[in-house]
Amino acid sequence: MISFSAVAKRYPGGQEALSGVTFSLAAGELAFVTGPSGAGKSTLLKLIPAIERPTAGSVVVNGQNVGALKRGAIPYLRRNLGLVFQDHKLLYDRSVFDNVMLPLAFGALAPRDAARRVRAALDKVGLLARERANPIQLSGGEQQRLAIARAVVNRPAVLVADEPTANLDAESAARIVDILLSFNQVGVTLVVATHDEALVARHGRRVLRLAAGRLAAA
Amino acid sequence: MRTWLRQHRGALARAVRKLAAQRAATLLNALVIGVALSLPAGGYALLANLQGVAQRFTFEPQVSVFLKPEAKRAELEARLRADRRVAALRFVSRDQALAELRVAEGLADVVATLERNPLPDTFVVRPADGGGAALEALAGALRALPGVAHVQVDSAWAERLAALARIGRLALAALAALLATGLVAVTFNTIRLQILTQREEIEVSRLLGATDAFVRRPFFYLGLIQGLAGGVLALAILWGGLWVLNLGVRDLARAYGSSFQLAFLPGGDALAVAAFAALLGWVGAFLSVSRYLR
Numbered sequence: 001m002i003s004f005s006a007v008a009k010r011y012p013g014g015q016e017a018l019s020g021v022t023f024s025l026a027a028g029e030l031a032f033v034t035g036p037s038g039a040g041k042s043t044l045l046k047l048i049p050a051i052e053r054p055t056a057g058s059v060v061v062n063g064q065n066v067g068a069l070k071r072g073a074i075p076y077l078r079r080n081l082g083l084v085f086q087d088h089k090l091l092y093d094r095s096v097f098d099n100v101m102l103p104l105a106f107g108a109l110a111p112r113d114a115a116r117r118v119r120a121a122l123d124k125v126g127l128l129a130r131e132r133a134n135p136i137q138l139s140g141g142e143q144q145r146l147a148i149a150r151a152v153v154n155r156p157a158v159l160v161a162d163e164p165t166a167n168l169d170a171e172s173a174a175r176i177v178d179i180l181l182s183f184n185q186v187g188v189t190l191v192v193a194t195h196d197e198a199l200v201a202r203h204g205r206r207v208l209r210l211a212a213g214r215l216a217a218a
Numbered sequence: 219m220r221t222w223l224r225q226h227r228g229a230l231a232r233a234v235r236k237l238a239a240q241r242a243a244t245l246l247n248a249l250v251i252g253v254a255l256s257l258p259a260g261g262y263a264l265l266a267n268l269q270g271v272a273q274r275f276t277f278e279p280q281v282s283v284f285l286k287p288e289a290k291r292a293e294l295e296a297r298l299r300a301d302r303r304v305a306a307l308r309f310v311s312r313d314q315a316l317a318e319l320r321v322a323e324g325l326a327d328v329v330a331t332l333e334r335n336p337l338p339d340t341f342v343v344r345p346a347d348g349g350g351a352a353l354e355a356l357a358g359a360l361r362a363l364p365g366v367a368h369v370q371v372d373s374a375w376a377e378r379l380a381a382l383a384r385i386g387r388l389a390l391a392a393l394a395a396l397l398a399t400g401l402v403a404v405t406f407n408t409i410r411l412q413i414l415t416q417r418e419e420i421e422v423s424r425l426l427g428a429t430d431a432f433v434r435r436p437f438f439y440l441g442l443i444q445g446l447a448g449g450v451l452a453l454a455i456l457w458g459g460l461w462v463l464n465l466g467v468r469d470l471a472r473a474y475g476s477s478f479q480l481a482f483l484p485g486g487d488a489l490a491v492a493a494f495a496a497l498l499g500w501v502g503a504f505l506s507v508s509r510y511l512r
Contacts, residue, residue, distance in 0.1 A: 051425065072429070079427035089422045103426040105228060108221040150426070 001027040001158065001189045002048060007057035009043050009213075017043040018213045021057070025191065025206075027157065030184045032200045033193040035210035041193040042086075044210065045162050048191065049081050050074045062157065079107065082151030082188075084161035084180075088143050090135040090150075096122065097131040100150045107154070121149040125179055141172025148179055158189045165196060173199070225432065233439035236412065244444070247408055251401050251448025251495060256455035258394035259483065259491050263456060265386050266487075267480050268379075279348040281357055282370045283341040289365025291339065297363065298341060303356050306344040312337045326475070338367060398498055401448065405441045405502025406509075412440060413510045420511070434507045438500060445499020449492035457482055 002025040009018040018040045025031055033041045046052040047059045050066045059066040062080055069077060090099050100121055104114040122128045125145040127138075135143055144164055151159060161180060165173035177199060184190040194200065200207055209216045237244045283298075285291065291309070298304050310318075315337040320329045345356050353371055361369045413420070420433055460480050471478040483491065 049425070075424070075427045075429045075432075077427075078425065083425060085425075089425065091419055091422060093419075102423065105225075106423075106426070106428045106432050111224075154427075 001025055001029070001062065002191070003058075003060040004044075004047075005058045005060075007047065007054045007059055009040075009047065009052060010055045016213055018047075018054075018210075021210075021213075021215050023208055023215060025189055027189055028184070028187045029206065030181070030190040030203075031192070031206040031208055032203070033191060033208045033210065034195060034197065034200055035216075036195065038212075039210040040213040041195070041210055042162055043213075044208075045160050045191065045193050048158070048160050049078045049083055075106070079103065079154055080156055080158070082148075082154065082156035082159040082183075084144070084147050084151045084159070084164050086163040086166055088135075088147045090143060090146060092134060092136050094134075095131065096127060096133050096135060096138070096146055099135060099146060100153050103150060103154050117153055117155075118149075121153040122146075124152070124182075125149045139172070141168050141175060144168065144172070144176050145179065148176070152183060152188075156188065158191070159183055161190070161192045163193055163195070165194060165199065177203070226435065229432075229435035230439050232436040233443060236436070236440060237443060243408075244447070247404065247444055248447035248451050250404055251445065251499075252451025252455055254397045254400055255448060255452035255491065255495055256459070258390050258397060259452050259456050260459055261386070261390045261393065262487070263460065263483050264480070265383060265390065266483070268386075269383060270481070271478070279345060279353055280372045281343040281345060281353070281360065282372055283343060283360050283363075283366055284338045284368040284370070285340065286365050286367045287338070289339070289367075294341070294363060294365055298343065298360075301359075303346055303352070303359075304343050305346040308342040308344075310340045310342055312339050315340060398494075401445070401495070401498045402502040402505065405444060405499045406506040408444060409437050409441055409503045409506035410510055412437060413506065430511070434511055437507050437511070438503050441499040441501075441503025441506075442496050443499070445502070446492060446496040448499070449495025452495065453483070453488055453491060 004021050004023050007018055007021040008016065010016045021040075021044065033044055035041055043052060047054055047066065048061055050069055054067045057067075061077065064073075064077060066077065091102070097118055100118045101114060104117060107114075109117065119128060119131070122131055125148050127142060127145055127149060130138065130142070135146060138146060148161075148164070151161075159180065164176050164180065168176065173196075180190060180192060181203070285294070295307065295309065298307050312335050316329065316332075316335045319325055319337070343356070343360070345353055347353070347356075357369045357371050360366060423433055460482055464479050467478065467480055482488070
């Protein structure tokens, strides 16, 4: 499902964020990507939806070599991935409902079916009652749940979450993790970057531990 | 196909919503475009009216040969017909000329006051060669014929008018090109500002799988609608301007016994103005999107 082979990523200016990273994730697997700040967690996650391209090695997602994808093919790759960003990346000029509707606007779903999907996703994360609210009115935890709803509305096979529990209180963080795990339980491949070692220890799943851009444990 | 149409409908709806959300700015932009476009459109309308007037008269060069009362018409006609420089010949008797004058706009009253017919018999000659030198040579030869009182080359004023109209058209084309460039620049800047204000939405949409076409489409519609609105406004300004001008033109024409009025652009031309404005808007949007949405 996801395969990294001798992947390196060097940013312009010479900083090497990743070096010689190799691992594979099977369909339905859950992996935590951990490590201290600056270890390369976010860079690793950004390589999966081709937000960044590897400078060496190959990244294969759903059978596609992401590094070799043409610009025009990237949107179609991303539509099959669910992305949850650390800073949520919500649009505050529209409602909760419209935020979740956004990824469906690019696709071929009829408006009525799309609306049904949106409500199902909002229901799954416990925000159905807030569909008309503006995201600004939501708490940090609710905003993250909204971001998850938007990530899963396309029913992706892979869900990638970058620090989904950062800046959240323990209760909100636990709820976010429960929601993410519930998607993994129904077969969604889940990659979660976190620096919360306690969270990783609590769930005892596969851990990709990064240190200075190199994979210390996989 | 249905998806493609739905996405276009969605892009159009988003563009309309954006324009509606910024009503004042939208109106001002359309006004700028409208005022700028109304200038060449107005000039075009005035030229079309002028051309309409000029076309009532012939632009084909002709020479009027006015005869002395004692002139021998048959002999003169035979000589003219034998001349290879004469392509066609028409005789207008003095009675016929007076009758034509009587029905001419604004001259009926003058003709009615005449006690006798002052007009001479005339041959109207259409020369084989309408060039200036050949025309002058022919006119000189005709002047030398016996029984000829006066020779007048009738096309000179019409040629001057046509030349002036050509200059007017060229000046209008230059003005239109200049203002079109300005309109493209206005739309370019409007779309640039829209892109800047929607940078976050564009970034998020791309991260979630929006194609370049999906992201760009609403901006194209934005430019198109803005241009179209400007074009329609230009036509409204032109219509209003002609209406006001016609208040004065009507009185002036009446003083000459004419019912002449400045006409609005024909339907096809009006549509072309609106379509051209829409196209300029689209071009401005295209340039802006190509520059800022790479």
